[in-house]
Every structure is written in structure tokens, then in C-alpha cells.
Amino acid sequence: MSTRQAPLRLNPGRFLVFATLAFAVCFYGIPLLWLFVAGTRSEASLLTQSPFALGDWDSFVRTWNNLTTYNNFQILTWTMNSLIYVVGGVLLSLIACIPAGYALAASEFPGRKLVLIFTLIAMITPSTAVVLPIFLELNMLGLSNTYAGLILASGFFPFGVYLTYVYFSTSLPKGVMDSARVDGANRFQLFSRIALPLARPIIALVAFFSFLGIWSNYFLAFVLLSDDKLYNLPVGLTALVSGSGALSNLPSNDVPIKKPEVVLAAILVVLPVLLIFMAAQRFVRSGTLSGAEKG
Amino acid sequence: MSATAMASDMRAVAIDRARKAKQKGRRDTRMSYLLLAPYLLLLLMFGLFPIAYAFGLSFFDTIEMVFWGVTNYQFVFDDFRVPASVVNVLAFVAIWVTLTMIGVAVLSLMLDSINRKTANTLRTIYFLPGAVTSSAIVVLWLFVLDPSVSPFQPVLHTLGWGTRADVIASIGLAGVFAIMAYFSASGGWIVVFGGALASLPTEVMEAARIDGANRFQLATRIKLPMIWRSLVLMGILSFAGGLQLFVEPQLMGLAGPQFAQNDWSLNQMAFQYAFRMGDFGASAALSTLLVGASIIIALVIVFATKFYKID
Numbered sequence: 001m002s003t004r005q006a007p008l009r010l011n012p013g014r015f016l017v018f019a020t021l022a023f024a025v026c027f028y029g030i031p032l033l034w035l036f037v038a039g040t041r042s043e044a045s046l047l048t049q050s051p052f053a054l055g056d057w058d059s060f061v062r063t064w065n066n067l068t069t070y071n072n073f074q075i076l077t078w079t080m081n082s083l084i085y086v087v088g089g090v091l092l093s094l095i096a097c098i099p100a101g102y103a104l105a106a107s108e109f110p111g112r113k114l115v116l117i118f119t120l121i122a123m124i125t126p127s128t129a130v131v132l133p134i135f136l137e138l139n140m141l142g143l144s145n146t147y148a149g150l151i152l153a154s155g156f157f158p159f160g161v162y163l164t165y166v167y168f169s170t171s172l173p174k175g176v177m178d179s180a181r182v183d184g185a186n187r188f189q190l191f192s193r194i195a196l197p198l199a200r201p202i203i204a205l206v207a208f209f210s211f212l213g214i215w216s217n218y219f220l221a222f223v224l225l226s227d228d229k230l231y232n233l234p235v236g237l238t239a240l241v242s243g244s245g246a247l248s249n250l251p252s253n254d255v256p257i258k259k260p261e262v263v264l265a266a267i268l269v270v271l272p273v274l275l276i277f278m279a280a281q282r283f284v285r286s287g288t289l290s291g292a293e294k295g
Numbered sequence: 296m297s298a299t300a301m302a303s304d305m306r307a308v309a310i311d312r313a314r315k316a317k318q319k320g321r322r323d324t325r326m327s328y329l330l331l332a333p334y335l336l337l338l339l340m341f342g343l344f345p346i347a348y349a350f351g352l353s354f355f356d357t358i359e360m361v362f363w364g365v366t367n368y369q370f371v372f373d374d375f376r377v378p379a380s381v382v383n384v385l386a387f388v389a390i391w392v393t394l395t396m397i398g399v400a401v402l403s404l405m406l407d408s409i410n411r412k413t414a415n416t417l418r419t420i421y422f423l424p425g426a427v428t429s430s431a432i433v434v435l436w437l438f439v440l441d442p443s444v445s446p447f448q449p450v451l452h453t454l455g456w457g458t459r460a461d462v463i464a465s466i467g468l469a470g471v472f473a474i475m476a477y478f479s480a481s482g483g484w485i486v487v488f489g490g491a492l493a494s495l496p497t498e499v500m501e502a503a504r505i506d507g508a509n510r511f512q513l514a515t516r517i518k519l520p521m522i523w524r525s526l527v528l529m530g531i532l533s534f535a536g537g538l539q540l541f542v543e544p545q546l547m548g549l550a551g552p553q554f555a556q557n558d559w560s561l562n563q564m565a566f567q568y569a570f571r572m573g574d575f576g577a578s579a580a581l582s583t584l585l586v587g588a589s590i591i592i593a594l595v596i597v598f599a600t601k602f603y604k605i606d
Contacts, residue, residue, distance in 0.1 A: 013511055017405045021417055024402055028421045028482065031439050034446035035427075038438070051446040092337075100334035109324040115331065115338075116605045117597060122342045124532070124593035124603075125586070128539035132565050132582040133345035136352060136575055156341035161334055162603070187326035218429030219541050223566065234430040241549045247437050248551030249459070259444065266434045273426035281419065 035270070038263045039063070046259050059260070066256040067264050070240075075265060077229060078236035082215065085150055085232050089214040090207050092155030097206050101164020102195050106172060107187065116165070122158040128219050135223045144224050150232075153224070154214045160206040167202040168195065208280060215273060233269045240265055346586055352579035367580035371568075376558045377581075383544075384560050386469035388537035394477045395484070396530050402481075403488035403522075404514040418489055422482035433546040436475045441550075459550060468556065472543040484529055488522060495521055528602050535592045539585065541566070561585055 038046060040055030042063075067075055103109075104116060134153055135144060143149035172195065180190055218234040225231055228239060241247055244257035252258075328335075356363045371377055402421065406414040427435055438444055441459040442451040456462045463471055495518065503517050541562040548555030558564055562585065569578035596602055 013509075017408065020401065021405055021409070025417060025420055028424050028478065030446045031435055031478070032424055032427065034439070035435055038444075046444050051444070051448050092333075096334040096337050099330035103327040103330035107323055107327045109327040112327075113605070115335070118338060118342070120597045120603050120605065121590060121593040122338065124535065124596055125589040126536045126539045128536070128541060128562065129582075129586045129589040130341070130345055131541075132562070132569060132578055133349035133586065134341055135569070136579060136582075137340075137345040137348050140348070152337070153341050156337040158338070158342070166604075187323055187330075191330060212428075216428035216431075219562075223570075234428075237434060238430045238546055238549060241434060245551070247434070247441075247549050249441070249443070250551060259438075262434060263438070266431045269431040270426050273428070274423060277423060277426055 035263060035267060039260065039267050041260060043258045043260055063260040063264055066258075067261040070256055070261070074228075075233075075236065075240070075268070078231050078233050079268065081147075081230060081236075082233040084147060085154065085217075085221075086211060086214045088147070088151035089154035090210045092151060093157040093160055093210040094203060094207060096155060097157055097160035097164050097210075098196075098199060098203060099191065100161045101202075102168050102191055102199075104161070104165045105168035106177070106190070106195065119158045119161050119165075122156075123162055127213070131220050131223055134220065138224060145226050145230065147230065150221060150224050153220060154210075154217060157206070157210050157213070160210055163206055163209070164199075164202050167199075167205075171198060208276070211276065212273060216269070233265075237262075237265050237269055346583075349579040349582050349586070352576060353583045355576050357574065357576035357579070367576040368584075370577050371564075371581050371584075374564070377561070377564060380559060380561050380564050383469060384538060384540055386467075387472050387540055387560075388534055390469055390473040391476050391537050392530050392533050394473055395481055395533050396526055398477065399481050399484045399488060399529065400519065400522075400526055403485050403492060404518055406485070406489060407492040407518065408510045408514060414489070418482075418486055421485050424478050425480070425482045427479050429542050430546055432475050432479050433543055433549065436471070436478070437550050440471065460553070463554070468544070468547075468559065472540065475543050476537070480533075488525070491522055491525060492518060524602075528596070528600075531592065531596060535589050538588060 034051060037052055037054060040057075040060045041049075041053065042055065042059040045053060045055060045059070104112060104119075138144040138149045138153070143152070176194060177190060180194060185193065216234060217232070218238075221232045221235045222238075225235065228236075231239060240257055241262055244255040244262075245253065246255075246258050246262045353367050354362060354364060356366070406418060437459070439447060440451075440462045442448055442456055442462065443458075445451055451462060454465075456465060466474070499517060500513065503513055508516065539562055540560040544556040544559035545563055545566075547559075548557070556563075558567055561581065565578045565581040565585065568574045568581065
């Protein structure tokens with residue numbers, strides 16, 4: 001690519017491009033920026049001051065205490081639950097996806113094509129389409145409303161299998177594999193000694209997508225979990241809002257959860273993903289994701 | 296050694312080798328399935344079985360547990376709320392898919408035409424709202440659409456909207472849900488298309504430029520046709536995902552009972568049947584129809600297009 005830049009002229013076309021891009025910056029950026037600023041402000045400030053007035057440390061601490069102590073430290077329980085679901089689910093999805101993707105890429109066996117086709121169909125079918133069937137099934141098995149039920153269900157991640165399959169199809173060194181086979185290595189040794197050490201990028205990628213899906217899973221958790229002690233953060237956030245009426249602009253009640261507390265709870269849901277996005281920026285930009293996105 | 300003896304010897308070796316290869320093949324197959332086992336178990340448990348179970352359940356009166364044919368389907372079709380939710384969901388999907396295809400294409404092409412460093416920064420800003428998902432999207436946008444606290448307060452006031460109810464009534468629920476979904480989901484696609492556009496062959500661009508194409512012609516005549524197929528795939532995937540809409544309408548009630556939309560979308564109806572009415576059969580029937588639609592779309596993508604390569 002040439003690095004020569006066009007001289008800066010503002011013709012109508014360029015103006016339109018920059019105006020559109022700036023409009024998009026406002027659309028995507030302002031709500032997010034507002035969310036983080038609002039977390040430091042008091043209810044009165046939210047309602048009367050300008051939308052981007054900064055808050056102060058005292059009101060932030062007060063809000064934080066109101067939120068965390070409410071209902072016997074409920075939000076901390078939900079945060080803990082979210083961590084349990086996400087660690088369990090991501091580990092399970094890795095244990096299932098990495099060997100499966102490898103087997104599909106590295107060997108020929110009867111039924112391989114069928115497994116691949118089922119994987120593609122399961123991957124393209126939106127996961128929300130199977131939420132109620134999964135509830136009906138787990139309800140029959142007595143696994144609804146348990147940690148195990150939600151972790152098992154979120155460990156099923158066909159997209160991760162497909163990613164691993166594509167990765168190993170293109171990156172396994174055929175020569176090394178063949179000579180290791182001649183030297184008597186069996187399939188499992190080939191996997192553990194040659195494929196796994198190469199798999200670090202794909203493990204990171206599958207863990208990344210699996211984390212995103214599980215951390216923000218609302219529909220399945222909402223349907224499966226009826227005990228509020230088992231809620232994850234996204235479900236907890238809505239329980240908090242509907243229990244306090246904080247967003248309804250109705251006459252106030254004496255529940256300490258108001259708008260600032262809700263904003264802070266929403267930040268708790270969003271922040272971990274945001275941090276991971278920032279950390280993953282390099283590989284997000286490098287185009288590792290090209291063709292790797294699922295709707 | 297005579298020629299015949301040598302030939303028979305060689306045949307023996309060949310047979311032996313074939314037998315060994317066959318054994319090795321069987322061992323390999325066994326090992327492949329061992330590596331696949333955890334995944335296949337999950338595929339069975341959370342892919343095939345729930346769908347088959349819901350399909351089976353949809354033909355039963357689940358309260359008395361007796362087979363009653365297509366009665367559940369009849370019940371679902373006779374429920375006046377179901378056609379209404381079909382219209383709602385189609386309106387949402389139409390707006391959302393249009394917004395996504397135009398928004399992502401326009402922004403991606405524009406980003407590709409400006410200086411690379413600026414483009415990267417902007418792309419990151421567009422991508423970050425992807426961190427706001429599920430219930431957090433709705434909570435955030437209930438603030439954003441409320442003129443008393445919204446960061447877009449001046450705009451909302453200029454448009455003459457004084458309350459959240461005004462805003463929602465003017466934009467319409469389908470539009471509101473489409474904006475929420477677009478806000479969170481489009482940035483990831485813009486990153487994907489950024490990568491796709493950057494990897495287009497530069498010779499074609501150079502040639503077009505030498506032929507006197509300006510940036511606008513380059514974007515619309517050369518780049519757009521080259522990413523068109525991927526844009527269509529994005530549209531189909533968004534369409535399939537949009538049919539399953541649940542979270543956005545379900546959580547409107549957070550803004551107060553007057554905003555609640557408990558039977559707005561099809562998935563919400565399936566949820567209502569199971570949880571409000573305790574009628575798992577009707578829920579299974581509607582879920583089966585919804586999963587069926589998704590699977591048909593998936594089959595079309597897998598077999599009628601070449602978007603996903605297997606071998």
C-alpha cells in the first residue's frame with residue numbers, strides 16, 4: 001500500500017464521510033460514556049444537572065454501599081455466581097471443543113462428515129431458539145435451577161468446534177505429524193504432544209467467544225433459574241430493577257436502589273467484557289476475527 | 296528364489312500390511328471418537344435431544360400426559376396473540392436487518408477510505424458497545440430513551456419528546472428494539488468487514504484508481520461487490536437471530552408496568568405458555584415451530600451456499 005496521503009481538501013463527499021463517521025461516534029460512544037460517568041453521580045444530579053456533569057467520590061461510595069449491602073450482599077452473591085458459571089462453562093467448552101475440532105481436522109473416520117454438518121447447523125441456529133426446549137429437558141431431568149444445569153448447557157459451543165476445526169485444518173504441520181506417526185506415536189500422542197502445544201491461539205479465541213456468550217447469557221439463565229440465590233449478574237440486574245422500580249419514575253419508595261445503584265450494577269455487568277475487549281484489541285484488529293463472527 | 300515364490304511372498308506381505316492398516320484404521324476411528332466424546336455428548340444433550348423432546352412433547356396434552364395429535368399446534372394458531380407477535384417480530388427483523396446491512400456496509404466502506412490510524416480508533420469506539428449485552432442493553436437504553444436523564448437530552452427535547460413514553464410511542468417498539476440490538480451487535484461486524492476490506496487484492500484497487508475511479512466509485516463499484524456475499528450472510532444470520540427476539544421486549548416492564556410487553560414476540564409467547572399457563576405442550580409446539588424455522592435457514596446456508604467450508 002502506498003502511504004501517500006491525499007491532500008486535505010474538504011469537498012462535499014469527504015465532508016459527508018466525516019460527518020457520518022462522527023455521527024456514528026456519538027451513537028456508539030455517548031451512551032457508553034454516559035453510563036460510566038453516571039455511576040459517580042447522585043440521583044438528584046442525574047435528574048437535574050446536565051447529562052455529563054461529573055459526580056463526586058462521596059456519592060460514588062454511598063451508591064456503592066447501597067448496592068453491595070442491599071438484601072444481604074445479594075449483588076456479591078450474583079457476581080460470585082456469574083464467575084462460577086463462566087469458569088465452569090468456559091472450561092467445559094474448551095474440554096469439548098479443542099479435541100473435537102482436532103479430531104475433525106486431522107483424521108478421516110466414518111461419520112466425520114455428519115458430525116461436521118450437525119455442528120454447522122447447531123452453530124448457525126441461534127442459541128436462543130433452543131432455550132425453551134433445553135428448559136423442558138432439564139426440567140424433566142431435575143437439573144433446572146442448579147449450577148450444573150446451566151454450566152452443562154453453556155458448555156455446548158459448536159462455534160468453538162468449528163473455529164478449532166478450521167484452525168487445525170490450516171495450521172497442522174503435515175510433515176511433522178507424518179514423521180511422528182512413522183515413529184510410532186498414536187493419535188492421542190499426536191494430539192497431546194504436537195497439536196496441543198500449537199493450539200494456544202485457538203484456545204484463547206474459543207475461550208474469548210465462549211466467555212462472551214456465557215457472561216452475558218440472560219435468556220437461558222432467566223428460564224432455568226428460579227431461585228434468586230442462583231441468579232447470574234444479568235438476571236440479577238433485572239431483579240434489582242424490577243424489585244425497586246428504580247427505572248419507572250413512579251413516586252419513590254424506601255428501597256435504597258435508585259438510578260445510580262442501577263447504573264452501577266449495569267457497569268458490573270458490562271465492565272469485565274469491556275476490559276477483555278481492550279485486552280484483546282490487538283487480536284481483534286489483526287483480523288483474526290475475519291470470518292469468525294456469528295450472528 | 297523363484298519368481299512365483301517371490302510373488303506369493305509379496306502377496307503375503309501385502310495382505311499382512313492391509314490387515315495392519317485396517318487394524319490401525321479401526322484404532323484411529325476409535326481414537327477420533329474418544330477425542331470427540333465430550334463434544335458429542337453435549338451435542339446430543341443440548342442440540343439433538345431437546346429438539347426431539349420438544350417435538351415429541353408438542354403432540355401431548357402435558358397436563359394429563361395423553362397423546363392428542365396436533366391439538367397444541369391448533370391451540371397456538373388459534374391464540375390471537377400469536378399472529379400479532381408474528382407481525383411484531385417481522386417488523387423488528389425488517390428494521391433491524393435493514394439497519395444492520397446499510398449501517399455496517401456504509402460505515403465499513405467509509406472507514407476503509409480514510410487514514411488507517413483514525414479508522415482503527417473509530418472502529419474500536421464502534422466495537423466497544425458490544426460489551427453491553429442482554430439485560431444491560433435494555434437497562435442502558437431505558438436511561439438513554441428517558442428525556443429526564445438521557446445523554447441525548449437536548450436532541451430528545453428538540454424533537455418535542457418530554458417523557459420516555461413519548462419517545463417510545465414516536466419511534467415504535469419494533470424500532471426501539473432494533474436500535475438496541477444494532478447498538479450492541481453491529482460493531483463486531485464492522486471489525487470483521489474492516490479485516491475483509493483490508494485483505495482485498497490491492498492490484499484491483501490500483502488498476503481502478505489508474506483508470507480514474509474516485510473514492511466513491513471505488514467503494515460502490517469495486518469494494519461493495521467484493522464484500523456483497525458476506526453482507527448477505529450477515530443479513531441472513533441477523534434475520535435468523537432476530538426471529539428469536541426475547542430479551543428486549545421482555546424487559547420493557549422494567550420501565551414500569553405501563554411499558555410491559557409480555558407477549559410481544561414469539562419466544563415470549565412460548566415462555567408465557569410454559570411459565571404463566573404451565574402448558575408445556577403448547578410451549579413445545581411453538582418452540583418446535585421456531586426451532587424449525589431456524590434449522591431450515593441453517594440448512595439453506597449449509598447446503599445451498601458455500602459460506603462455510605467443510606473440506
